[in-house]
Amino acid sequence: MYNNQNQGNQTITGKELSYLSDTLKNEELLAKLCVQGAANSQSQSLKQTLSQLSQERLQNVSILMNTLQQQSGITH
Template sequence: MYNQGNQSISGKELSYISDCLKNEELLTKLCVQGAVECQSPTLKQTLTHLSQERLQNISTLMNTLQQHSGMTH
């Protein structure tokens, strides 16, 4: 178990966060690829928005991992 101040996170939880990070990265790539290749402006806008949301999730997950592993930017 990793401790950060009063908080602790298990190895299993860290593994889960890592898996989520990989999934978000894959979803981001798929959304970007779809936005580049699609012909519909509405679909392109939706996929672009979804990719931005995925990037925000990646940022949140990375911050969580950094907080609990003692990493710095």
């Protein structure tokens, strides 16, 4: 999908950074909605499914943040 000719010196463009920012916001929103849905659900199986989905979304946020930090050299 993405082929960088100069793989030793990859930089994130402004457009890619904007895309990643939107993706992070979306993943966080989905996680919050899943948590809210699990809290309001009467069905135990639905609660479990939504809880699992929220964990997956939060894991995606963590992966995206780690990748961004590695690409930019940022550490906390």
